[in-house]
Amino acid sequence: MSGTKVPETVALRRVNNHVDGWVRRTLQRTGGGRGAGRMAIALLIAFAFFAIVKPAVFLSPINLQNLMVASPEIGIISIAIMLAMLTGGIDLSLVSIASLSAITISTAFTSIAAADPALAEAMGIPLALLGVAVGALCGLVNAILISVVGITPILATLGTMQIFNGIAVVWTGGTTLYGAPAILTNFGRTAIGPVPMLFVALLIVAVLIAMIVNRTALGRRIQLLGANPVAATYSGFRSGRILISTYLLGGSLAGLAGVLFLARNPTASADYGASYVLLVIVIAVLGGTRHTGGFASVAGVLLATLTLQVVSSGFTALRLSSYEYAIAQGAILVGVMVLDAVEWRRPKRRRPPQTESTRTQAAGRTEQQ
Helix, strand or coil: CHHHHHHHHHHHHHHHHHHHHHHHHHHHHCCCCHHHHHHHHHHHHHHHHHHHHCHHHHCCHHHHHHHHHHHHHHHHHHHHHHHHHHCCCCCCCHHHHHHHHHHHHHHHHHHHHHHCHHHHHHCHHHHHHHHHHHHHHHHHHHHHHHHHHCCCHHHHHHHHHHHHHHHHHHHHCCCCEECCCHHHHHHHHCEECCEEHHHHHHHHHHHHHHHHHHHCHHHHHHHHHHHCHHHHHHCCCCHHHHHHHHHHHHHHHHHHHHHHHHHHCCEECCCCCCCHHHHHHHHHHHCCCCCCCCCCCHHHHHHHHHHHHHHHHHHHHCCCCHHHHHHHHHHHHHHHHHHHHHHHHCCCCCCCCCCHHHHHHHHHHHHHC
16 A cells, blocks of 8 residues: 555656646746735635625626626726836826727717718727727827926826816716717627626736737836836837837727727716726736836736725625725735735745756655655
């Protein structure tokens, strides 16, 4: 019996090491790491807690589907602000850009539909692209103010946030606009099995941005610019071009978020997402984005989005108020930041480098066990 247990134990250890290595490599490829692992645990804890406390409401198919439907635009805006924070800056205007995108699409659709309803419906895809283009244009404005004029990102985007929001209020007259192409609303109601297409769109965007950040020259330059601007300058990087590309991409993502919002709910107003500005910053930080720049985790931001949506849905199931949810947001953020501070100050043990002989001896001891 003992002779059979030893080979089984060695085989199990090899399988465990293989799986552990595969998980680590997968997290690295998707922009994961400590932030992703931390938020995966938080997501499981939050989901399990509300599933035990209020299973009939929280685990209902309608609630779970609503959770996935509500996540995409928040998740995409969080990824967009993550990009800005990766450079060491921030973009406070993203929610206003998403609102302006939705208002542009709804206004253009209703104007065309007043003269030719069939043409308005046929223009669904071009109108969606128009919304993304509006986001890109607003992002370009931010990029010029930051990279060309030299205004600090927080002040530049605070000013453009007010400008874009003021344009939206004047444009709509403070009222809610109704109307969106059927192709968008149908997309918002479509699902692949139990998974809504809106959530699939979020996953696709997350994968694409992770590939850009981790697998392209632009992504590496963005990370270096945020981690060490002086080294980036001496390396010959043109920081102005990098910032323009970053804020242009972030604005485009915000425009796409406005398109998805209109697909989920065919209305547009100037006060869309009034509470999202703080929320997306919280999500980005929880997801492992370093506020000083240089490191971010797309997988972590995605998991943080789902975690806070689970908490929000759970609070609704428990009939708790939005103010209590705001307190929970702050508590989660402070808790994570405290853990980060403690871990940062903790002295780390350095392992001596392994030589070929020490690796051979370690392998021999493992086989003997």
